[in-house]
Amino acid sequence: MPIVDNGIYVEGRRRATPSSLAETFEDMVACHGMAWMGLYRPTAEELEAVAEELGLHQLAIEDTLSGHQRPKLDHYGTHSFLVLRPARYVDETEKVEFGELHIYAGVDFAVTIRQAESAQLSSVRRTMEAQPQLLALGPPAVMYAVLDHVVDEYRPVIEGLANDIEEIEDGLFTGDTSVSRRIYELSREVIEFQRAVAPLVGIVGELRRELTGSERSPGSAGGPQTGPETDQAVLELDSRFADVQDHVIRVAERLTSFREVLTNALSLNATLVSQQAAQAGVEQNEQMKKISAWAAILFAPSLVGSIYGMNFAFMPELAWRFGYPLALALMVGLSLGLYLVFKRNRWL
Missing domain, CATH: 1.20.58 (Methane Monooxygenase Hydroxylase; Chain G, domain 1)
Structure with a gap:
């Protein structure tokens, strides 16, 4: 089993670090805690084993195995399935590389599955372990932490694209014959980036509604419990979700402006070529x-x-x-x- 990291958490604090899948479920039941399991490119057999133990829906498993999913949030009764598209800017090639990250979140478990090198989640786990009051809220806190990390990684990508667009604007009047091809390539990257970012506004909004709704309902084993401290933690987590949503909106707006600039640049370049x-x-x-x-x-x-x-x-x-x-x-x-x-x- 390609387990990157695995922990059992009770009231937001790690109580056990199982080394195998079977041990994970045993410790989770024994501690009455939440299991947070990180996997990297599991095989079909390994994923089926996890699905059988946790009761994951077969449609979600098929999406993970087939890959190439767009960002979405699906609910399958006892658990949710979240798809994210991390991105990173490669300076050497001046290209944007997109990954794929799947999260299964139930009442007492969270499973993160990376399908690419991007979106390293070790720092995310360390950050959340340093905030047990938030991690005590269970899988919603894990989903927030991963979302926040993915959205934060969008910032250097935006900066890289902005620099590329500035270079294109400078090269429009130099007679460089490769400008048209570069504009087209950048437009494709911006469009794919928009597809990765645009759905996140609605996804974060839905997660916020579910979170505030859970504040008024009793939690189950391993999940968030009611009480003054929990209510305060829920409000804190909701405010952090709101901050992520604001960042997503800003990224989406920048990408829209990038696409308009590239469209105008392509039209201007066509005019210059005609002239x-x-x-x-x-x-x-x-x-x-x-x-x-x-x-x-x-x-x-x-x-x-x-x-x-x-x-x-x-x-x-x-x-x-x-x-x-x-x-x-x-x-x-x-x-x-x-x-x-x-x-x-x-x-x-």
């Missing part, structure tokens, strides 16, 4: 005019020379004394006349 093509056509036309003009100027003496180069016996002007100078003068005159005409028409 460059038109300018190239004008310049080519001017060059063709010059070539045609000089061809016509050179054609005139060639025509005269070719006529007088004929070896016919009966050509009266061949016997003229001034025939040769006249032929030269005719060639020069025709060439000069054509030159003046083309110059006047701005072909030269």
Whole structure:
């Protein structure tokens, strides 16, 4: 079993660290606590074993095994299934890499399953273990902590995309032919990022409603209990959920502005390319005019020379004394006349 970390928590404090799946369920029942299990790319057999012990719904298991899920929050009676899409910006390639993170949350258990390297959750567990009053609220606290971590990791991605867009804006007027492709690639990344972020606004809102509703209902084994301290912890957790929701909204707004900027940049680039093509056509036309003009100027003496180069016996002007100078003068005159005409028409 690819268990990254595993703990049994009672009133927010770790009481046991099981080393196997069977031991986890034994300790969870013995301690009447909450199990928080972190898995990394489990196989189908391993996931089926967890599902059988915890009573996870088969549809949720199929989603985990198939992967490529969009962010969502599904409820299956005794437990919830949350899908998140972590992201990280790779400086070396200037690309955004998206991962996938699944969370199963029941009354007395939370199972996090990572399908990619991003969204390392060891720091999340340490942070929550340092706040037992929040962790005592059970799986909702775990879901908050993971959500907050994923959303926080969106910030450097936003900064990286912002820098890339600034570089594109600077390169629009430099004539770089690769700008169009870069704009298209960035647009695809922003669209995929929007798909990862947009559903989170509603997801966090639903988690907040469930949390505040649970404050007024008795908790079960391993879950949050009622009481003044618990009520205060619930209010604190709800305020933190609200902070996460606010961050999600800000990220979504930035992505919307990025998409608008990239759309405008793509339109501007298309306009600039069209203008460059038109300018190239004008310049080519001017060059063709010059070539045609000089061809016509050179054609005139060639025509005269070719006529007088004929070896016919009966050509009266061949016997003229001034025939040769006249032929030269005719060639020069025709060439000069054509030159003046083309110059006047701005072909030269």
